[in-house]
Amino acid sequence: xxxxxxxxxxxxxxxxxxxxxxxxxxxxxxxxxxxxxxxxxxxxxxxxxxxxxxxxxxxxxxxxxxxxxxxxxxxxxxxxxxxxxxxxxxxxxxxxxxxxxxxxxxxxxxxxxxxxxxxxxxxxxxxxxxxxxxxxxxxxxxxxxxxxxxxxxxxxxxxxxxxxxxxxxxxxxxxxxxxxxxxxxxxxxxxxxxxxxxxxxxxxxxxxxx
Amino acid sequence: xxxxxxxxxxxxxxxxxxxxxxxxxxxxxxxxxxxxxxxxxxxxxxxxxxxxxxxxxxxxxxxxxxxxxxxxxxxxxxxxxxxxxxxxxxxxxxxxxxxxxxxxxxxxxxxxxxxxxxxxxxxxxxxxxxxxxxxxxxxxxxxxxxxxxxxxxxxxxxxxxxxxxxxxxxxxxxxxxxxxxxxxxxxxxxxxxxxxxxxxxxxxxxxxxx
DNA sequence: CGGCATCCTCTTTGATACTG
DNA sequence: CAGTATCAAAGAGGATGCCG
Numbered sequence: 001x002x003x004x005x006x007x008x009x010x011x012x013x014x015x016x017x018x019x020x021x022x023x024x025x026x027x028x029x030x031x032x033x034x035x036x037x038x039x040x041x042x043x044x045x046x047x048x049x050x051x052x053x054x055x056x057x058x059x060x061x062x063x064x065x066x067x068x069x070x071x072x073x074x075x076x077x078x079x080x081x082x083x084x085x086x087x088x089x090x091x092x093x094x095x096x097x098x099x100x101x102x103x104x105x106x107x108x109x110x111x112x113x114x115x116x117x118x119x120x121x122x123x124x125x126x127x128x129x130x131x132x133x134x135x136x137x138x139x140x141x142x143x144x145x146x147x148x149x150x151x152x153x154x155x156x157x158x159x160x161x162x163x164x165x166x167x168x169x170x171x172x173x174x175x176x177x178x179x180x181x182x183x184x185x186x187x188x189x190x191x192x193x194x195x196x197x198x199x200x201x202x203x204x205x206x207x208x209x210x
Numbered sequence: 211x212x213x214x215x216x217x218x219x220x221x222x223x224x225x226x227x228x229x230x231x232x233x234x235x236x237x238x239x240x241x242x243x244x245x246x247x248x249x250x251x252x253x254x255x256x257x258x259x260x261x262x263x264x265x266x267x268x269x270x271x272x273x274x275x276x277x278x279x280x281x282x283x284x285x286x287x288x289x290x291x292x293x294x295x296x297x298x299x300x301x302x303x304x305x306x307x308x309x310x311x312x313x314x315x316x317x318x319x320x321x322x323x324x325x326x327x328x329x330x331x332x333x334x335x336x337x338x339x340x341x342x343x344x345x346x347x348x349x350x351x352x353x354x355x356x357x358x359x360x361x362x363x364x365x366x367x368x369x370x371x372x373x374x375x376x377x378x379x380x381x382x383x384x385x386x387x388x389x390x391x392x393x394x395x396x397x398x399x400x401x402x403x404x405x406x407x408x409x410x411x412x413x414x415x416x417x418x419x420x
Numbered sequence: 421c422g423g424c425a426t427c428c429t430c431t432t433t434g435a436t437a438c439t440g
Numbered sequence: 441c442a443g444t445a446t447c448a449a450a451g452a453g454g455a456t457g458c459c460g
Contacts, residue, residue, distance in 0.1 A: 001230075002433090002450085005256050007320040007383055009330055010237055010302060013309025018230065020211075020452070027220055037423050046215050048453050053424050076422065084311075091308055092220060094301035099223025101294075110217040120219055173217055212431085212452085230433075247442050258434050263443055286441065 016062045017088065021047055021055050023095070026064070026081065026088050031118050034068065034078040045111035064088070093123050100124060104183070106174040114142035117177075118157040121206075125180070127153045128207040135202045138165040141176045150205040167202035170195040181208055226272050227298065231257055231265050233305070236274070236291065236298050241325050244278065244288040255321035274298070303333050310334060314393070316384040324352035327387075328367040331416075335390070337363045338417040345412045348375040351386045360415040377412035380405040391418055 001019045004011040017023055021044070028043040029035060035043075041052055056079060059065035064085035068078045081088075096119060106112070117139065127150045134151025138161060147165070149156045162168075169176055171194035179189040186200070196203075211229040214221040227233055231254070238253040239245060245253075251262055266289060269275035274295035278288045291298075306329060316322070327349065337360045344361025348371060357375070359366045372378075379386055381404035388394040389404060396410070406413075 003317070004234065005317070005320055006234075006326075007313070007316045007322040008237075008326040009306040009309035009313050011234060011309070012312035013305045014233060016309075016312070017305075018228075018233075020228070023224060023228075024214065024216070024221060027218075038421080046453095048455095049424070050426085050454090051452070088308055091301065091304035094304040095223045095227075096219040098298055098301055099219035099221070099226075102222035102226070103217070103219055106217045107213070107215070110215055112217040116216075116218040251442095256434095258436090259443070260435095260445085261433070264433095287443095 013091075016064070017091075019055065019058070021051055022059065023088075023092065025052070025055055025059065026085060027092060027116075027119070029065065029079060029081045030086065030089060030092065031115050034080045036076050036078060040079065043113055043115070045113075059085070092119070096120060097124060100181075103177060103181070106172075112142045112173045114139070114144045114146050115159055117142075117146055121148060121157045121180075122155050124209055125155050125206050126209050127151060127155060128205050132205070135167070135199075135205050136162050136165045137202055137206065138162040138168045139176060140168065140170040141173045148206065150202075155206065165198060167196065167198040167200070169203070170197070179203070180206060223301075226274070227301075229265065229268070231261055232269065233298075233302065235262070235265055235269065236295060237302060237326075237329070239275070239289060239291045240296065240299060240302065241328050244290045246286050246288060250289065253323055253325065255323070269295070302329070306330060307334060310391075313387060313391070316382075322352045322383045324349070324354045324356050325369055327352075327356055331358060331367045331390075332365050334419055335365050335416050336419050337361060337365060338415050342415070345377070345409075345415050346372050346375045347377045347379060347412055347416065348372040349386060350378065350380040351383045358416065360412075365416065375408060377406065377408040377410070379413070380407070389413075390416060 001015065003015045024044055025040065028040050032039065032043065041047065041049060044052065056065060060067060064082055066080045066082045068080060070076050070078050100120065130153035134149060137148040137150065139146045139148060144159055145161045147158055147160055147162045175184065175189050175192045175194045178184040179186065179194060184192065211225065213225045234254055235250065238250050242249065251257065251259065254262065266275060270277060274292055276290045276292050278290060280286050280288050310330065340363035344359060347358040347360065349356045349358060354369050355371045357368055357370055357372045385394065385399050385402045385404045389396065389399040
């Protein structure tokens with residue numbers, strides 16, 4: 001990207017991360033940790049492969065991405081955020097929080113990946129009853145199941161199936177997210193195809209932050 | 211901007227404010243409040259006039275900018291942020307804070323406007339001695355003087371000349387900012403052409419936040 | 421298959437000139 | 441003052457090819 005040529009912290013930040021796709025690549029790396037090229041491409045539906053290669057090179061030059069040759073058994077390149085890259089997290093949260101209001105209806109053709117839920121759930125939601133025993137929720141929406149552990153005042157999220165979930169939520173991403181955010185109540189969500197197995201009260205623990 | 215087509219809050223936010231220049235226009239409107247077109251252009255050195263017109267229209271459609279026909283005595287159009295637009299402030303702070311680390315040397319040809327200091331000073335600096343009587347500093351750098359009031363634990367900044375400043379700091383933006391951020395000590399700043407009139411201790415009140 | 425590089429087309433941006 | 445009009449240059453998107 002061409003520099004804005006302004007001696008201003010915001011402009012300088014945008015000189016580095018203001019390019020198209022750059023912040024979404026940071027999102028992927030922040031969510032997944034070290035990632036292969038093809039995993040990144042999969043988490044960035046719509047990106048052209050040359051774009052991804054270009055951006056990764058630029059981000060490496062800018063000091064926010066580091067590439068690492070994985071040792072022989074794997075024999076692949078792994079891309080990581082540098083420390084400086086990880087420091088973008090607060091900016092991602094702030095933008096994501098602002099964008100949350102735009103997550104109403106899923107536009108036609110909008111892609112979805114389950115692991116995108118990790119950021120919002122961990123940072124925009126809270127444990128409504130920190131003193132009660134922890135609750136495990138499995139979300140089945142998108143390309144893979146996600147486990148949500150709510151307990152001790154915090155929310156932790158990771159991909160995979162839960163061993164013995166208290167609650168299992170199955171449905172379209174728009175409906176699952178709408179239910180969690182309070183845009184739909186349980187009745188409305190069910191009308192839109194949501195299925196809930198196990199303890200309905202488990203979900204009450206997971207509440208959007210003020 | 212073409213939509214990313216991803217059902218993700220960050221991607222949705224970038225669909226709206228990820229275009230080139232958009233966040234810098236938000237910066238200008240946030241700093242100045244209601245602004246005329248030509249004032250915006252002046253605060254955005256490097257922007258092409260058709261870009262500014264395009265962006266303002268898009269931002270209006272997106273609901274983050276509102277245009278207002280000022281009444282007869284002024285008879286001009288004023289551009290404002292909507293409430294939704296003002297909610298971008300936390301994202302601007304976060305990005306600006308990240309970009310502050312890039313404010314080392316002023317690149318050749320980098321433009322500067324004094325009012326850009328307002329955001330960083332108010333939000334990235336703090337009053338180091340909240341219980342002592344307030345201090346007024348006048349910064350003379352860039353296109354216009356700025357008044358910095360440090361007192362009661364807060365920092366307030368506005369354009370203009372101070373009536374009876376405790377301290378007056380004159381010099382190149384790079385040096386003034388370097389001094390405030392602690393990149394230069396007073397000796398080093400003076401070597402680079404900084405002039406300080408009045409009480410040297412006034413400056414000690416203004417300290418970067420952790 | 422993973423990790424790109426090339427080629428081509430289309431869109432966006434930038435510089436400048438001009439207008440009600 | 442507040443923009444439009446015009447045109448050239450840069451960047452993004454899509455398809456495909458290459459190489460270990």
